[in-house]
Amino acid sequence: MTDEPKKLRAGVVGLGWAGQQHMQAYFDAANADLVALAGMEAEKLAELGDKYGVERRYADWESMIKSGDLDVISVATPTALHAPIAVGALNAGIHVLSEKPMAESGAAAATMVQAAKDNDRVLDVSFNHRQRGEVTALKEIIDRGRLGQIYYAKAGWLRRQGIPGLGTWFTRASLAGGGAMMDIGVHMLDMALHLLGNPEVSSATAATYAEFGPRGRGGSAYGPRANVDTKVDFEVEDLSTAFLRLDGGGTLLLESSWAQWIPYDQCYVALYGSEGGASIEWGGWGVEPYQRLNVWTEIDGIPAELQPIVPPAGHHEASVLKFLDKVQSGQFAEHRGEEALIRAKVLDAIYASAAKGTEVTL
Ligand SMILES: NC(=O)c1ccc[n+]([C@@H]2O[C@H](COP(=O)([O-])OP(=O)(O)OC[C@H]3O[C@@H](n4cnc5c(N)ncnc54)[C@H](O)[C@@H]3O)[C@@H](O)[C@H]2O)c1
Structure with missing residues (x-):
């Protein structure tokens, strides 16, 4: 008879939507007790x-x-608390799973990694969209060489009206670190780099805009703070676009919005390789929801989808x-x-480039 590994005693900091996802997962896990x-x-x-x-x-x-x-x-707290809490926990010998984005800056994220090394603990960041079935399937297709050398990629998460909590910590620079790119663009950045095999990002050229938030518009249609139509504390961007150069000559075009005049919310990663192309798309909630994975290639000389x-x-x-x-x-x-x-350092470079109006190298 083999000994069952002991159940891990788990705690969750943060009671919002994100924290509740973690609570449910620990509650359901066979190898943990919440x-x-x-x-x-x-x-x-x-x-x-x-509950x-x-x-x-x-x-x-x-x-x-x-x-x-x-x-x-x-x-699962406001982003600027991720590093202090993670470092405090790691120093106390506790393994840490942080919500995304890892921290409000690369420097803060680096303190977390250092504390994990110093205390020999696991530090993980929950990029939950990487767990999508389309990503798992496409990663396997890429790893088997079907797309050949991927040299260009596009990724984005564009919301029509989805600023999460106008005037709350989400829209304060010191607490959130950034706006749409930091909050939801980071999922697509992570997904694209993961699918591309984690090439190094050598530079970023980016721009940010805040056209809705400062006017009290574009608030999440799902939350209590949809259009308030008055001036609110809004110190971050509601749209960001970035052009990233990757080691090996590839490029990644990234875009993210919390609010924009588009027909519906849309998320995508498109990859262009020497032997095939692929696209993951999902969105359209409330209009015509869709979720697709397509691959275009040639099989025995015959163009195939x-x-x-x-x-x-x-x-x-x-x-x-x-x-x-992992634990x-x-x-x-x-x-x-x-x-x-x-990812945190790439976000730093994106915001630095947007502030300077020039390309920033990493
Ligand atoms: N991966 C995802 O799909 C996803 C979705 C939403 C949010 N998030 C991330 O999760 C984090 C939390 O987001 P949210 O929407 O749940 O936020 P929220 O504002 O709803 O909840 C934040 C929680 O942190 C708690 N908190 C703040 N200061 C604290 C302290 N000193 N000690 C203990 N608790 C404290 C608050 O009491 C609150 O319960 C953010 O980093 C966000 O980016 C991830």
Whole structure:
């Protein structure tokens, strides 16, 4: 009889939508027990504590970490708190899964990686869209060489009306670090670089715009702060575009908007290779939802369009399960958040280029 690995004791900091995805995933995981929650909204803390049967409830993250006896935590707070919480937890010997974006800057993200190395713990960042079935399927097709050498890619997440919380931390530069590119563009940046095999990004040329937010328009149609039509604290961009040069000569064109005059929300990654092209697209919610993976190539000299069978999506649940597996593997040195740190540095370069109006090298 083999010994079952012991269940990992998990805590979640942050009670918003993101934190709740992590709570559900730990609650459902066979190899974890959700034992602690932290967040500042007392009523929600009580409600979620009751829902998940969690007795240890804290109004702030420091008390939760000091309470001891935790193996892993998820960090789902305003972005500028990711680094202080992660570093605090790692220094206390706790493995950390942070929400995206990793931090508000590359420098802050680097402190997280350093703390993971210093304390020999796992640091992971939840890029949940990378767990989509289309991404898994396309990655396998690419790895088998079907697209040949991929030399050009386009990726974007464009919302028609989706500024998340006009005037809240999401639109404050010091707390969020940036706007649409930092919040949702980062998912597509991560997905594109992952599919491209993680080439180094050598430079960024970017521009940012804030045409909706400052007028109190473009607020998330799903939240309580849709168009308020008055001046609000809006210190970040609601649209960003970037042209990235990749080592080996490839290029990636990236765009992201929280609000824009388009028919519906749209997300995409398009790849152009020497032997084939591919596209992942999803969006159209509330109008005509779609979700597609297409590959264009030649088979035995015949032009062909493939529609691969897509495995089920994993989303947050898969991010959490993969994090738990990394912790249980004992191979901590391979998981220090370094890939996510590269994304944070690329975001730095994008914002620096937009501010300067020139190309910025990494
Ligand atoms: N991957 C995704 O799909 C996804 C979706 C939404 C948000 N996010 C990310 O998750 C993070 C949180 O976003 P959200 O929309 O859930 O935010 P939110 O504003 O709804 O929730 C933030 C939570 O952090 C808590 N918090 C703040 N300061 C704290 C402190 N000192 N101690 C303990 N708790 C504290 C708040 O009480 C609140 O419960 C952000 O980084 C965001 O980018 C990811």
